Amino acid sequence: MIVLDLGGVLVASDQVMTAVAERLGVPRPALEEVYYGPPRQTFDLGGPDLEYWTAVGDELGVSVTPEDAAELTVIDARKWADLTPGSAEFLAALAGHRTAVLSNAPAHLARTVRDAGWSRGFETLVFSAEVGLVKPDPAIYAAADEAYGTTPSECVFFDDRPRNVEAAREHGWEAHVWEGPTAALERLGVRTG
Template identity: 50%
Template sequence: MATVGLVERSRTVVFDLGEVLVSSGEVLPLLAAEVGVSPAEFATAYWPGRPAYDLGGAPEDYWTGVVRALDREPDPALLRRLVQLDSAKWSTLPQASADLLAHVRGRGIRLAVLSNAPAPLAAAVRAAPWSAVVGHLVFSAEEALVKPDPAIYARADATYGTEPGDVIFFDDKPENVAAARAHGWDAHVWAGATAALAALER
């Protein structure tokens, strides 16, 4: 079989979004400033309700909970700003990630994304120019499944048109990587772009 240097042409490289292609350090400080608290304080309110939001929960419900946990009033205008800012920042690739995707795609390798993400963020990624080079995007809110549920990896294979042995996957959470490996994917805990390229070379 012909190869393209990094991996075989038939393979599909799948990236998580949050903490892989985009760091929370690019997002949470701006959201915290919008509410008027420190990033550390904001994080304590931001993460607990996120799984339900990623599973398809209503934006108003999630952000009302975040704002109230920070002892702020859930003003509708504030909630709208938080939804928009959260989606815009998580869907904006830093240059290093854009370069990584361009490098991998330039070798003729298929790209895909599998992310636990709420519906507004999924829509923002689909509208972002960079996502046009990604063959398939699978988001938890659209599938009503979240990693590490085994079913989401099978759903992703169906979307990508792959068999488990075709997929190389990068995710920041060890439990998501373990579930992907159990499904049959060649999965790796994210340790940065350089480490990812080294894993693809191997």
């Protein structure tokens, strides 16, 4: 089973940051400091949208109303569902292979990704908000194995965060830090063209 993370692998987090920073009216570097801060783990575990966006706003000195939070949630989800250039071709090259997703993602993002046409090629999608666990918690890799119907030795995982890769290796998965689609296809021995 080829297991892929979303953010930083199939989806570029920079496009998300730019759109959310523009909506909040703050510089992108300031948003980047708080977007993945402590409130994010609760959000990725299924916490309320309003609670997360209010915490982000508080850190940035920006008032976030319930209406603002709803709009930010839509912007966030829409941008996280847009594949990076080359990702569609990468996924096409994996046709015929068992593929899955393992991503730290809030509930709204999980729903949006499941509705995206490109996600239909995955056999299974596992999101932190749906299993109540976040990477790099070792239990999420076991939960993913259960969802995929695999043993650890059957999974090859790509993630942009070294700590998630290390946790996957400790679980028994073959795991690699994402270096782009070409490098991933080479590691997998998948020929294109």
